[in-house]
Amino acid sequence: MIGIIEVITLLMGLAGFSIGTNPKAPTAAQALEYAVADADIVAHLDATSLIPGNYKVLTQLQNQPQIKASPELAKTVRKALAEIDGPRGLLKSTTGIDVTTDVSDATAFVRFVPKQEPVMMVAVHGRFSTVTIDKIGKLMAKQVVRTGQTAWVDMGNGSAVGYTKTGVLLAGSVALVQERMSDAWKAPGLATGTSLGNAADVINSKPVFAFVLTMSPTARAEALAKIRTQNLASDLIKRHKLAAFVVYRDGVGWSWIDSTKPGLEAMAQMSDGLVELLRAAQIAPRGFAKLAMGALESYRGTSKQVDEVLKRKADIQKIVEMYTGDGQFKAQVDKDPNKLKLSVRLTGKSLSEVLPFGGLVPFGAIGWLTTAKEPPPPPSQIAVPPPAGKPPTKK
DSSP states (O other): OOOHHHHHHHHHHGGGOOOOOOTTOOOHHHHTTTOOTTOSEEEEEOSTTTHHHHHHHHHHGGGOHHHHTOHHHHHHHHHHHHHHHHHHHHHHHHHOOOTTTSEEEEEEEEEOOTTSOOEEEEEEEESOOHHHHHHHHHHHTOOEEEETTEEEEEOSSSEEEEEOTTSOEEEEEHHHHHHTTSTTOOOOOOOTTSHHHHHHHHHTTOOSEEEEEOOOHHHHHHHHHTOOSOSHHHHHHHHOSEEEEEEETTEEEEEEEOSSHHHHHHHHHHHHHHHHHHHHHHHHHHHHHHHHHHHHGGGTTSOHHHHHHHHTHHHHHHHHHHHOOOSOOEEEEEEETTTTEEEEEEEOSSGGGTOHHHHHHHHHHHHHHHTOOOOOOOGGGSOOOOOSSSOOOOO
């Protein structure tokens, strides 16, 4: 079991965790080329800015002298890395896809259907080819369908995976994937004010992650049917035309389009309150850290652990400053009463200077590292069930 000193060591080691820049981030036209036109939800992730750099930091943890110096900590890190590399290696050996290097970005589309499971599809840019589909087909023992430069395979459970003529990997319902394999496929329009038009505006701002909700009448009715009392949630669902939340490498943003002027004013007030809470959430951890370290001096000499923590006061202070800000991030708020639209953009030097969660990423990594399970067995040791056929002969 690792203790507080090991946690401090891990936090220092994870200081390299960050969100990078992607000079080849997709445009909205590229990300939405195979969009579901009437999607209620559009979610976009720029994997290039998030995964490769942080994976490298994670794999180099085991080589850091301060981590090597603690056998228990070194063992924990090795076990956690094995938990990542086991599934990663298995996926690469079976499909040829390395999720840490081959996936550039992904955009998911969700459409709600009355009394049925939502219809979903994901479009992924990266290093793929028709060979990828061949490997998936072989793995699933399914026939690959080829048409010109495209290839797709019915997975047999209502879903399919395909490779388009423009090099995009699609995964979703059979009908949606098959429709996009045709040479006659044309990208849907991105007109201003439409659901995809709003999603395009968000994606063109080059986010790391974006979530856009534009509820159709069907989705709205389904959601309201599950809420039987008048409350904030039901009111927001009734009034809402657009809700978007966006994460950037240097901050966050959100947008809201209302259907009434009083509703817009209420959302603006709630938004202002959230900004103030985010400022306070940056300052409060620094204050608590100073209070705690000052109070801990009264217990110097009472235990070895306390004395060890006090020896690392400088490191603890550095950790707090690395993962929090001073609350002085920039806030740009635009409220358009004519369009009933509220747009907010909060900007700092880094994400952690704006959003407390940005600073919690390393803490989440620590939680995962310290609770990692035993790594999965290599593919050669995975038991394969016997083929269907005659039952084994009894001796």
